[in-house]
Amino acid sequence: MSFADTEFSGYSMIFPPTSDIIHILYFVAIVAEAMTAALAAGRREMDWIGVFLLGCITALGGGTVRDVFLNHYPLSWVENPSYLLVTGLSALATIPIARYMYHLRKMFLFLDAIGLVVFTVIGCQIASGLNLPLVVVVAAGVLTGCLGGVLRDILCNEVPLLFRSELYATVSVFTGLIYLLVPLLGVSHAVSSLVAMALGLMLRLLAIRFNWCVPTFVYTKDPH
Numbered sequence: 001m002s003f004a005d006t007e008f009s010g011y012s013m014i015f016p017p018t019s020d021i022i023h024i025l026y027f028v029a030i031v032a033e034a035m036t037a038a039l040a041a042g043r044r045e046m047d048w049i050g051v052f053l054l055g056c057i058t059a060l061g062g063g064t065v066r067d068v069f070l071n072h073y074p075l076s077w078v079e080n081p082s083y084l085l086v087t088g089l090s091a092l093a094t095i096p097i098a099r100y101m102y103h104l105r106k107m108f109l110f111l112d113a114i115g116l117v118v119f120t121v122i123g124c125q126i127a128s129g130l131n132l133p134l135v136v137v138v139a140a141g142v143l144t145g146c147l148g149g150v151l152r153d154i155l156c157n158e159v160p161l162l163f164r165s166e167l168y169a170t171v172s173v174f175t176g177l178i179y180l181l182v183p184l185l186g187v188s189h190a191v192s193s194l195v196a197m198a199l200g201l202m203l204r205l206l207a208i209r210f211n212w213c214v215p216t217f218v219y220t221k222d223p224h
Contacts, residue, residue, distance in 0.1 A: 018190040022118060025197075027086065029115030030059035033148060034087040036108055038094035039101060040156045048092060054152060055091025056084055062147035066123050066140050070130060109208055116168070117200035120145035120175040121193050128189075134180055141176035142169060165216045167207035175200030 034055035041051040060077050067075050077083040094101070101108070123144025127137040146162045146169050153160040162169050179196035183189055206212065 018193055022122065022193065025114060025118045026122065028111065029118050030083065030087050031090045032108060032111035033059040033115050034090040035094045035101075036112060037152050038091040039098060040152055040158075041091070042095070042098055044156050048095070051091050051095065052088040054155060055094075056087045057155065058148045058152040059087040059090075060084070060148065061151040062119055062144045062149075063123070065147050066126070066143045069143065070127060070132070070136075070140060072126060072130065110205070113171075113201055113204040113208070116145045116172060116204060117175045117197045119148075120172045120200065121179055121197055124176050124179045124196075125189075125193065137180060138173060138176035141179070142172045145172040145175070165213035167204065167212050167214060170214060171200055171204045171207065174203055 037054045037058035038051050040058075041054045044050075046054065056077075060083060063076050067073065120141040122141075124137050124141040126144075127140035132140070149168075150160040150162050175196050178199050179192055182192040182195050187195070
């Protein structure tokens with residue numbers, strides 16, 4: 001995947017380049033997403049091929065759909081086939097340790113939150129690099145951050161998390177808006193990326209901790 005070539009001006013001797021930080025977090029995120037997808041596959045009693053494919057689709061699906069919509073080629077996993085191996089093998093590696101995964105639930109919620117904000121920022125970076133309108137930049141971030149989970153849930157015949165009351169897509173939108181707004185204060189895009197991820201992660205973790213939700217629409221019967 002192509003990341004924005006940005007870094008802290010004047011601080012590169014102290015901090016690693018921002019693109020390197022995002023790249024590392026991206027690998028952590030796709031591994032975590034693939035492992036959570038494997039658990040979803042296990043609940044649906046899929047075979048090992050299904051586990052492998054669901055892991056790849058969940059971790060890479062959002063970025064793939066974004067790139068197709070934006071006509072941004074080559075796709076990340078076509079340019080870097082190792083992403084398929086990393087995600088697929090991470091999903092398979094979950095099988096023998098699945099019985100212990102419940103005890104790591106909090107850690108995976110944290111890693112999933114990291115994945116959400118990292119994917120969102122990456123999507124915004126790519127759309128910004130294509131000089132697309134601001135609303136499209138935010139939409140690209142949301143697609144990247146959320147759509148992999150939507151595809152996983154659809155394939156597992158579940159209501160996607162994106163469409164439930166939990167603060168998930170809202171966090172992605174918030175992260176994308178922060179990414180766009182911070183540079184208006186004269187801050188570099190490198191700092192903007194990190195600030196957006198930090199604030200988005202904070203909002204997601206607070207939403208998990210305090211069970212914050214958005215209003216839901218409930219319709220039970222036709223009054224007529």
